[in-house]
Amino acid sequence: MNRAEAEKLLGGHATGTLTEAERSLLFAAALDHQELFDALTDQEGLRELLAEPAARAQLLAALAPAVPKVVPFWRRPGLLAAVASLLVGTTAGLVYLRSPEAGRVPALQEAPKAAPKAVEAPPAPPAPAREKGPGRPATRQQEVPPPLAQAAAPAPAAAADLASRPLALKSEAAPSRLEAAPSRMAGGAVASAPPPAAMKAKKDAQEVDQMAQQNQTKVAPSLRIRAFSGLTGASDPRALRRELEGQLLTPALAAALADLPAGTTLELKVDATGKVLTATFDRSFPGAARVQALLVAWRLRTWTGGLAGSLELTLGWDL
Amino acid sequence: MDSDLPLSTAPSLPSVEEEAVALGRESILARLRERIVAFAASRYAGAHAEDLAQEVLVVIHEKYGHLHRLEDLVPLAFQILRFKLAAHRRKAYRHGDVDAVDVDTFPPASDAPDPAAVLERKELLARLLGGIAHLGERCRELFRLKLQGRTFAEIQQTLGAATLNTVYTWDHRCRKQLLEALGGSWDQPVGRGAP
Numbered sequence: 185m186n187r188a189e190a191e192k193l194l195g196g197h198a199t200g201t202l203t204e205a206e207r208s209l210l211f212a213a214a215l216d217h218q219e220l221f222d223a224l225t226d227q228e229g230l231r232e233l234l235a236e237p238a239a240r241a242q243l244l245a246a247l248a249p250a251v252p253k254v255v256p257f258w259r260r261p262g263l264l265a266a267v268a269s270l271l272v273g274t275t276a277g278l279v280y281l282r283s284p285e286a287g288r289v290p291a292l293q294e295a296p297k298a299a300p301k302a303v304e305a306p307p308a309p310p311a312p313a314r315e316k317g318p319g320r321p322a323t324r325q326q327e328v329p330p331p332l333a334q335a336a337a338p339a340p341a342a343a344a345d346l347a348s349r350p351l352a353l354k355s356e357a358a359p360s361r362l363e364a365a366p367s368r369m370a371g372g373a374v375a376s377a378p379p380p381a382a383m384k385a386k387k388d389a390q391e392v393d394q395m396a397q398q399n400q401t402k403v404a405p406s407l408r409i410r411a412f413s414g415l416t417g418a419s420d421p422r423a424l425r426r427e428l429e430g431q432l433l434t435p436a437l438a439a440a441l442a443d444l445p446a447g448t449t450l451e452l453k454v455d456a457t458g459k460v461l462t463a464t465f466d467r468s469f470p471g472a473a474r475v476q477a478l479l480v481a482w483r484l485r486t487w488t489g490g491l492a493g494s495l496e497l498t499l500g501w502d503l
Numbered sequence: 504m505d506s507d508l509p510l511s512t513a514p515s516l517p518s519v520e521e522e523a524v525a526l527g528r529e530s531i532l533a534r535l536r537e538r539i540v541a542f543a544a545s546r547y548a549g550a551h552a553e554d555l556a557q558e559v560l561v562v563i564h565e566k567y568g569h570l571h572r573l574e575d576l577v578p579l580a581f582q583i584l585r586f587k588l589a590a591h592r593r594k595a596y597r598h599g600d601v602d603a604v605d606v607d608t609f610p611p612a613s614d615a616p617d618p619a620a621v622l623e624r625k626e627l628l629a630r631l632l633g634g635i636a637h638l639g640e641r642c643r644e645l646f647r648l649k650l651q652g653r654t655f656a657e658i659q660q661t662l663g664a665a666t667l668n669t670v671y672t673w674d675h676r677c678r679k680q681l682l683e684a685l686g687g688s689w690d691q692p693v694g695r696g697a698p
Contacts, residue, residue, distance in 0.1 A: 189671075191675060192668075192671035192672060192674065192675040193671065194675070194678060195649075195674040195675060195677065195678035196649065196655060196671075196674060198678075199646075199649040199650060200652075201649045201652075201653070201654060201655060201658075202654075202655075203654055203655075204574065206655070207574050208573060208574055211573050211574060211577040211578070212573060214538070214577060215531070215534040215535065215538060215573075215577065216534075218538060218541050218542070221538040221541075221542060222541075222542050222545065224581060225542055225581050225584055225585065226688070226689055226690070227689050228581045228582060228584075228585045229585065229623065229624070229627060229689055229690055230627065230631075230689045232582075232624070233624050233627050233628060233631075234650070236624070239624070239628050240650050242628065242632070243628075243631065243632070243635065243646075243650055244647060244650050244651065246632050246635060246636075247635060247643050247644075247646060247647040247650070248647075455629065456626075456629040456630060456632075456633055457629055457632050457633055488633070488636075488637075490629065490630045490632075490633030490634060490684070490685065490686075
């Protein structure tokens, strides 16, 4: 076997892949060719490492086919913000549509039209009720005129019902008040006894608006890296900075960093694989220990080159 | 010749096979010595290359005299040479004295793992993990199959290569790519401090 062919067996020797025959050929060629002997000796450390089961297992785990990472929905800030906006908008819209204010405008428009007609219409329905007494509801029901035939009649009947409701509380109501109720309605005194449900709905809508404004106020300040330096080896500093800024905005970390004073410096020590070994702040603040515990679990995807290093970040808030 | 000497005390002559084995071993060791001297001289030993080669051969003679095959002697020589070179480097940097005599023995007297070797392996593993991230899909798959203990013939069938030589060629190229990703050397250059 010539040297070029024997060189192709070098990789197999380091991983213990060679058969007995291949090993013999390789070693025989190594005794005759110095370059081959040197290459075999240089990779002896690699061969010893790959002979360790633990090291093999770690490398096999790193070489395993990548499983598509499914990011849970609670870790997607954009999606959460869109869903939250949709919910707030839908809730506000429903509250507005269901509030009496939305339905009160058509009612106000109809009442002035109905009131003159009620004044002009002959008081036929109330008269029979007067003759037979207010305590006989069966009579009142029989005397309600068909609504399609007479447009003015339902208005007085409705006005009479409306007028009778508050007056039902006062049993000594005089008959003359029944006649005055339509004119009182025409006077626009509809708001004399506004229903409590309408007030409550209006108050709820106002609270929703206030909450939305407060949420906007809470989301506005975001953590930013003001200054960035360190020993990054062969890694691209811009990609590293982008990744770090993204990590700082994750919900858990953002919540823990809520009390971080602006201008705080964070020092990260990183090993050759990008794993954060230590995280140190130059000042203390509430939640610092929790932040450090979260940071030490990081492995920076954009850390390349196989060299350890360190990063110094000066953090601040964007208003 | 004295006739009183009993015939049974006469020394037995080595058999032809034993002679062939001994000649083979001596030939192997002679060629090994040349290679070791050249390697050590080109690396770190400098003027101590001859001494280093002699130390390696002394260990092989004294502790592994029962080994005769090329397949046993050559890899053993690699291990002993690497051990001796590492000890030589550590002593030279520690004492600043390149003429210090290396008194380390191989294998080490204690069964406990050498802390320096453990650290070197840990660093190499970290570098390897970083390096394989830069490999292409085929190289990663090839490396994975080798680590799983497959032979090249089995790998040829798994990957669907036309010939065994194709697999050799792929492996050779992937090895070069990995070496480049690690900066051109399997070992961390001495003196750069923590990686």
